[in-house]
Amino acid sequence: xxxxxxxxxxxxxxxxxxxxxIIKPFDVIKVNHIKNSVTFGVIEEISHLTDSxxxxxxFISSDFGDTExxxxxxxxxxNYVKARVxxxxxxxxxxxxxxxxxxxxxxxxxxxxxxxxxIKNPLPCGYITMYEEDPITVPVHFNxxxxxxxxxxxxxISGISGLASKTSYAMFLLKAIQDExxxxxKKHDDSVAFVILNVKGRDLLALDEPNKDLKNAxxxxxxxxxxxxxxxxxxxxxxxxxxxxxGVTYGKDFDAQRHLNKAFQFKYTYELDKDKIDMLFANxxxxxxxxxxxxxxxxxxxxxxxxxxxWEDFKDKLNEYKQKGDTGKDKEISVLSWRKxxxxxxxxxxxxxxxxxxxxEKKGEVRLEEAIQKIRRNDVFVIDIAKLDEDMQGFVFGDVxxxxxxxxxxxxxxxxxxxxxxxxxIFIDELNKYASKDVPKNSPILRGLLxxxxxxRSLGIILFSAGATEFKRCKTANT
Amino acid sequence: xNKILDYIAEETGGKTYKSHRFCYDAEVxxxxxxxxxxxxxxxxxxxxxxxxxxxxxxxxxxEATKLFQKEKPLFTYFLDGSRRIYKVDDIEYSxxxxxVVGGQIGVACCQRNAPDTFGKAILESYxxxxxxxxxxxxQKHSTQFLGRLTKQINETERLKRLKIKFDEIxxxxxxxxxxxxxxxxxxxxxxxxxxxxxxxxKVVAELVKKNLLHQDSYLIKDGSLQYSKTAxxxxxxxxxYQSNYRRVVGVSKSFNPEFSTDNRGQxxxxxxxxxxxxxxxPAAMYxxxxxxxxxxxxxxxxxxxxxxxxxxxESPFAGVLKLEKVLTTEEEIENGLDSGEVDRxxxxxxxxxxxxxxxxxxxxxxHLYPIYLTETYIKSKFLSDLHFINLx
Numbered sequence: 082x083x084x085x086x087x088x089x090x091x092x093x094x095x096x097x098x099x100x101x102x103i104i105k106p107f108d109v110i111k112v113n114h115i116k117n118s119v120t121f122g123v124i125e126e127i128s129h130l131t132d133s134x135x136x137x138x139x140f141i142s143s144d145f146g147d148t149e150x151x152x153x154x155x156x157x158x159x160n161y162v163k164a165r166v167x168x169x170x171x172x173x174x175x176x177x178x179x180x181x182x183x184x185x186x187x188x189x190x191x192x193x194x195x196x197x198x199x200i201k202n203p204l205p206c207g208y209i210t211m212y213e214e215d216p217i218t219v220p221v222h223f224n225x226x227x228x229x230x231x232x233x234x235x236x237x238i239s240g241i242s243g244l245a246s247k248t249s250y251a252m253f254l255l256k257a258i259q260d261e262x263x264x265x266x267k268k269h270d271d272s273v274a275f276v277i278l279n280v281k282g283r284d285l286l287a288l289d290e291p292n293k294d295l296k297n298a299x300x301x302x303x304x305x306x307x308x309x310x311x312x313x314x315x316x317x318x319x320x321x322x323x324x325x326x327x328g329v330t331y332g333k334d335f336d337a338q339r340h341l342n343k344a345f346q347f348k349y350t351y352e353l354d355k356d357k358i359d360m361l362f363a364n365x366x367x368x369x370x371x372x373x374x375x376x377x378x379x380x381x382x383x384x385x386x387x388x389x390x391x392w393e394d395f396k397d398k399l400n401e402y403k404q405k406g407d408t409g410k411d412k413e414i415s416v417l418s419w420r421k422x423x424x425x426x427x428x429x430x431x432x433x434x435x436x437x438x439x440x441x442e443k444k445g446e447v448r449l450e451e452a453i454q455k456i457r458r459n460d461v462f463v464i465d466i467a468k469l470d471e472d473m474q475g476f477v478f479g480d481v482x483x484x485x486x487x488x489x490x491x492x493x494x495x496x497x498x499x500x501x502x503x504x505x506x507i508f509i510d511e512l513n514k515y516a517s518k519d520v521p522k523n524s525p526i527l528r529g530l531l532x533x534x535x536x537x538r539s540l541g542i543i544l545f546s547a548g549a550t551e552f553k554r555c556k557t558a559n560t
Numbered sequence: 561x562n563k564i565l566d567y568i569a570e571e572t573g574g575k576t577y578k579s580h581r582f583c584y585d586a587e588v589x590x591x592x593x594x595x596x597x598x599x600x601x602x603x604x605x606x607x608x609x610x611x612x613x614x615x616x617x618x619x620x621x622x623e624a625t626k627l628f629q630k631e632k633p634l635f636t637y638f639l640d641g642s643r644r645i646y647k648v649d650d651i652e653y654s655x656x657x658x659x660v661v662g663g664q665i666g667v668a669c670c671q672r673n674a675p676d677t678f679g680k681a682i683l684e685s686y687x688x689x690x691x692x693x694x695x696x697x698x699q700k701h702s703t704q705f706l707g708r709l710t711k712q713i714n715e716t717e718r719l720k721r722l723k724i725k726f727d728e729i730x731x732x733x734x735x736x737x738x739x740x741x742x743x744x745x746x747x748x749x750x751x752x753x754x755x756x757x758x759x760x761x762k763v764v765a766e767l768v769k770k771n772l773l774h775q776d777s778y779l780i781k782d783g784s785l786q787y788s789k790t791a792x793x794x795x796x797x798x799x800x801y802q803s804n805y806r807r808v809v810g811v812s813k814s815f816n817p818e819f820s821t822d823n824r825g826q827x828x829x830x831x832x833x834x835x836x837x838x839x840x841x842p843a844a845m846y847x848x849x850x851x852x853x854x855x856x857x858x859x860x861x862x863x864x865x866x867x868x869x870x871x872x873x874e875s876p877f878a879g880v881l882k883l884e885k886v887l888t889t890e891e892e893i894e895n896g897l898d899s900g901e902v903d904r905x906x907x908x909x910x911x912x913x914x915x916x917x918x919x920x921x922x923x924x925x926x927h928l929y930p931i932y933l934t935e936t937y938i939k940s941k942f943l944s945d946l947h948f949i950n951l952x
Contacts, residue, residue: 101676134920153911153912155676
């Protein structure tokens with residue numbers, strides 16, 4: 082229909098349907114157009130319309146408000162549908178003409194209309210079911226070059242919280258990528274590895290366990306998409322170190338996983354990780370940069386801290402610095418600043434068990450940095466930070482990102498370039514926690530994130546995230 | 561030659577003036593009005609329109625409507641005719657000036673099988689012209705001449721390009737007009753009106769032929785049934801008319817209440833106006849004035865019913881419908897329509913009262929929705945007034 086008030090345009094058109102026809106938004110429809118071409122549209126809005134001039138006519142039609150009244154003839158009505166033009170078979174952009182028939186599309190049409198046919202580097206990303214009465218299911222593929230580089234990268238999944246859809250979908254996508262690269266390795270000249278940060282619950286701590294409750298119908302869908310209904314492969318779990326695992330994780334299978342050599346505990350030793358303490362101050366407002374200079378002071382080789390070998394000694398030394406009057410050593414930093422630093426640092430250290438200097442590899446204890454730098458193609462590393470407090474979560478996340486950076490920039494030892502996975506996909510839930518507007522601008526974690534979103538694509542560091550609210554800071558970057 | 565009128569003028573020996581063209585119809589004016597004018601009837605003691613002649617007061621049908629609501633509605637078909645008249649031009653014959661009258665005729669019958677399925681059963685639409693009879697003077701076979709003329713104008717390039725065809729050209733009497741030139745226009749209108757009525761009859765005949773009308777499937781015709789002129793034609797035509805219209809009920813939205821008088825010759829208008837909700841009057845028998853004894857009797861039963869409360873409507877007659885039915889058997893003609901049948905028809909008409917076209921049509925209180933839809937459908941099929949006028 083093209084009317085004075087609602088003409089058809091290059092972008093949209095309107096049509097009527099029987100009032101009882103079941104269609105829904107996003108269904109694809111087609112219209113015959115000039116030169117025997119076909120214009121495809123996607124339904125945007127459906128409204129029901131009758132010839133009733135006003136609501137009052139409805140009231141009068143019930144014998145002036147008698148709810149019991151019945152009618153022999155229903156009011157004449159139709160559904161008025163607004164559709165958005167998605168394309169024309171001959172690239173004709175003349176608006177759809179009045180009076181031409183609209184019909185449902187077949188599978189081929191839908192693929193053409195939505196641009197789903199002839200996708201290069203296809204990567205299964207889901208399926209669309211269309212039409213209520215006679216459903217058509219079409220598998221959907223992404224061009225992987227646009228998802229994990231080099232053409233485009235990074236993905237944020239946003240939506241309503243609490244439906245377990247965002248994380249589940251991210252897992253689906255990651256699994257599809259792993260499947261694709263494991264099975265068709267020869268087709269790809271690149272390789273992938275995955276680093277998943279678990280920030281809540283324990284769902285992500287069982288990625289390699291098959292789902293016994295998977296229904297046959299769901300298996301069929303996997304089959305249609307060309308995916309196996311199997312769990313992730315090559316999964317390794319990294320739990321925060323503690324004598325009793327319960328205290329630091331929601332997971333319950335640590336011992337079993339440890340037995341299979343799949344689970345590890347990570348620690349931060351003073352000697353090797355002291356330069357990371359700046360990341361502990363990610364959420365501390367440090368406008369004057371004093372915290373930063375303290376960290377610089379500590380990590381400098383000439384400082385008194387350099388000779389310390391463990392966290393305990395470091396703490397003792399720190400205590401000296403905050404003693405009043407003992408400012409002769411460094412006049413640039415006031416005692417007050419040292420105190421602030423110390424207060425914050427002690428707070429973190431007291432609560433956390435992962436700052437520990439004794440590393441026992443036989444017991445499966447690792448430094449996260451080292452572990453990550455050994456990541457191989459198709460590996461899935463799940464790092465559990467769910468039970469850590471927020472500062473520590475930020476700290477570990479920051480460490481993970483910078484470790485991957487170091488790996489990709491070739492600063493991580495002697496690994497052969499070809500051996501390093503060319504793409505590392507980092508997945509983190511609730512990313513907004515580390516990159517929302519409330520995070521101070523100088524937060525090292527935020528800096529790392531921006532770095533990843535802005536330059537990660539060329540390095541092969543790809544960020545997948547899920548968050549109810551958008552990833553605000555990096556929105557302008559390449560998400 | 562492109563212009564239709566030039567062509568007609570040349571063929572008939574007239575002269576066109578290219579004068580002001582306009583649509584002659586006032587939107588609200590109804591074809592049925594013209595028909596009610598001659599109806600005058602009396603409720604006479606010996607001439608009741610229904611078998612129960614003891615009914616003196618109005619009859620409450622509220623309970624009956626409840627009862628019939630449980631059944632399938634009696635009415636399945638809805639018939640309406642509409643025409644639009646245009647003064648297309650003035651044409652001169654022998655120094656006298658006549659209007660050329662153009663018209664669009666539409667007659668539609670809609671069908672309702674279930675509350676949510678309402679659709680077209682039959683649609684007849686025509687484009688016609690009416691010329692003064694002067695135009696055919698000197699022609700031996702005027703009908704053939706007009707047929708040929710119709711064919712020829714349809715051959716003109718303009719009409720062919722627009723894929724529009726005229727169906728017929730009529731003539732109206734060129735006798736001197738008594739009052740003013742408007743009278744010619746009215747004469748022209750009458751010829752077009754006659755065509756519409758013919759067309760309505762044809763549609764009813766078609767339904768009958770297909771056996772679509774029967775005891776549980778009636779037709780409501782918008783307006784009066786009193787096709788007096790033709791019904792009194794010849795005996796055979798009357799018989800066909802009577803049998804075809806056995807399942808047809810005429811429902812008039814507007815009527816002149818003054819035409820109904822009681823047995824003392826006084827007007828029934830007040831009684832109709834005071835009709836309580838869902839009450840009907842006793843049925844009266846109507847005998848057309850030009851009733852031709854020789855070739856047969858056409859008799860009608862006529863009664864009124866109120867379908868909407870007077871206090872909600874703007875005039876005392878709003879909400880009152882006039883119902884009529886042709887009496888088809890000897891027995892009916894003698895004793896009137898069976899009172900049970902009158903009640904059944906009335907109750908079913910009352911049940912058609914909702915929904916209303918309030919806000920869309922001034923006459924909403926008297927309109928029945930299926931008829932309103934049929935009328936809307938016909939009008940949607942008309943060419944726009946501007947388009948029609950500019951064909952000439």
